[in-house]
Each structure stands twice: as C-alpha cells, then as structure tokens.
Amino acid sequence: MAAAIQIINKILASGDHHAILSLIKGLRNGIVYGAKVRFPHALVMTFLFKSDSLRNKIIGILQATYTHSKNLGLFVLAYKTLTLLMQFAQNEKYKPQSFVAAFIAGYVIFGRYNKVNEQINLYLLSRILYGLAQLAVKRGYVPKPKGEVFPMFAAIVWGIVLWLFEHEKDTLQPSLASSMTYLYHDSNTWHNLKDFLLYNKPSKK
Template sequence: MSSILTNPLYRPLLDVLRSSRNGIVYGGKIRFSHALVINLLYRSGPLTPRLKSVLEATKNHAEVLASFAIIYKAAVIILKSEAFLGPKNMRLIKFLAGGFGSWIVYSQHFKFFHGGITHQITLYCFSRVLIAVGKILLDQYLACFQPSFRNYQGDLIKYRDLNNNQQKKLKGLIYDKSWKYFAVLTWALVMFIYDYQPQYLQSSLRHSMAYIYDVEMDSWSTWREFLGF
C-alpha cells in the first residue's frame, strides 16, 4: 500500500484526499473552539444540548471546507487536462476552479451546506480579498505610473529611484494610512446601520453588538451583578 503514496499515477487523487483531510482538521479546530466558547459563555440551558450544538457546528464547518477542497482540487486537475487551457494557464484555471467550487459550496445555490457557516466564511474571505486587491492595485500603480515623492530634504524622487528598503517603507506608510481610513469608515457605517436598520446586519454581529452596547436599560443592585460574577 505504501507504494501508492509514491506512485505518480495516484498523485492527483492523493492531493484531493489530502486537501479534504486538511479541510476537515482545520474546520474542526476553528469551529470547535469558537462554538464551545459561544455556547458556554453566552447561552444558557442544559449542558448536553449545548455540547451537541458545538459538535454539530464543528461537523458543518468541517464539511464545508472539506467539500470545497475536494471540488476545487478536482476541478483544477480536470481543467489542466483540457487542451484549450493546459498547465500554462494555471491562474485562469484556479480562478475558474474556485468559482465552480464556491458555486457548489458557498453560494447556497443547491442548499447542500449550512447557510450560516458558508456566509461567515465568505464574509471573512471577502475582507481579506478586499485588502489584498487594494495592495495589488497600489503596487501596479506605483510600478506603471512611477509617481514622485518628496524626501525629508524636500527633493522629488521617482518611485523607481528608491531602493528596496525605501520602497518597502513607503508602501508600509500607505498601507497604514489607508487602513486607518478603512477602519474609520467601516466602524462608522456599522454603528450607523445598527442604529438605522439593524436587521440587515449578520445575526451574530447584531447579537454581539446588542450585548456590548445596548446597556441603557440594564440595572444592577450590587457590584457583583454589575461585573457579572
């Protein structure tokens, strides 16, 4: 059996199986710890149903990641074998495979997987993709248009004339400043929407915001109650 692991003929299938295995492990670790904390700290009732809820959420999360891994890796293998694409177009192949996998798993078109979990994972990825796209566009802008910047002496220097450390430092300053504006706008909109039309926010975000900020009507007779001990 060990010869199967080193046989190139079985390598594509092993890649698919390994990716699905890693999806199960990663999804299980992430969701189990998160669901356990949420159920123990913020939900009441008998312990057994809450633990069952933790295990169910863990299973659903693992299923989502493993299923997408299987479909994505299989789609890549199939598309690589197509003559009109071939291995020279790997970026396009991976884009198409990712879109196909997400159509099956994350889009909820077929209702095979837990909607709340696919929604959360997609939103998580979207924020990372948005930041990554911003960095890519910045790099392309700097490389193509070669803007000029003033140094500490007040002299104008083109981007291409900066050394690697200076370019890295400049990008870091731009990332830092753009992140500040992004964070300000995001949280300003979140608080505005929560006050204006909270039903449009994701339920977990809405519930956490209600728990943290809606304390005007709370009352406490002792400091022990106030501190929640």
C-alpha cells in the same frame, strides 16, 4: 497489517498517482483544518452566549464542527479536481482556471445557506476586499498612499458599523447585532450593584 502499510508507503513515496493522491490529501486537510478552526470557536461562543441545556449545547458544537469540516473538505476536493481537469483538457495552467474552479465549487458547496457557510463567506469577503485594495496599489491602479493607511481603514470600518447599528440595525448579521446590543445598549441600564457588575440583564424590582 505491517505489510499493507509498507505497500502504501512505497506507493506514496514513488510519486505515482500523485494527482489522485493529492485530491485525497486535500480532502483530509480540509476536514482537519475545518475541525481545528470551528470546534474551539463553537465551544467558546456556545458556552459564553447560548442559554440551553448541556446536551443541546454539545450537539450544536458537534453539528457546527461537522458542517465546517465536511464543507471545507469537499470544497478542497472539488476545487483541486476541477483545476486538474481543466489543466488536463488545456494542457497548461492558466490563471482563470482557479477562479472558474472555485466559482463552481463555491456555488455548489458554500452556496447552501446555513450559519456556518454564512460565517465563512463573510470572513472571506473581508479578506478579499482587503486583498483587492492592496492589489490595486500593487498594479498601479491606485496611487500608493504616502502616510499610514490602517488608522483610516479602522476609522471607516467602525464608523460605518456603528452607524448601521444605531440607525439600520436590521441590516446587520444577527450575531453582530446581538453582540453590539450587549456592548452598547445593555450597558445603559442597571438598578443596583448586582446587575451593574455581575449580570448584564437588570434584575427585576
């Protein structure tokens, strides 16, 4: 066993087969990162908001963690593989390669609808919109704001989401609509001190 580990360490240190090994390391990192991100999130959200048996809660947490880890690991592997193949075919690295590789891998892996993929895609959407706005300023397509931008950004985001919630609730993601119902509508009803302070749902008379 020790001899085998020494051989593997020599291969890793030599720099040979770096491209292939980087694919394996990318798969590994995607799996580990996915588990680190999803497990605590699923654990907290499940025990806070889901009413089910302990067994079903644990199964749900493990399934969400597995899906996130597997998909992120496979995406990293697919993306790095495709970019390496395009660089090999074109003998050079070009900017469009990253988009094309991610487009294909994203379609195949994150294009399959499930709750985990939906959350990941929505998370990325908010980040890229923010990034594209900054890129527009950086490239000079939009003049650089003279004052503080973040307060206006926050005002627009919260104004739109509350308007949608109050008037077009069915257009919001179910988990968001549920959270906002808890915050803004369920807080309008109570019958006594018990359901005013301790429980969300009003107690039956």
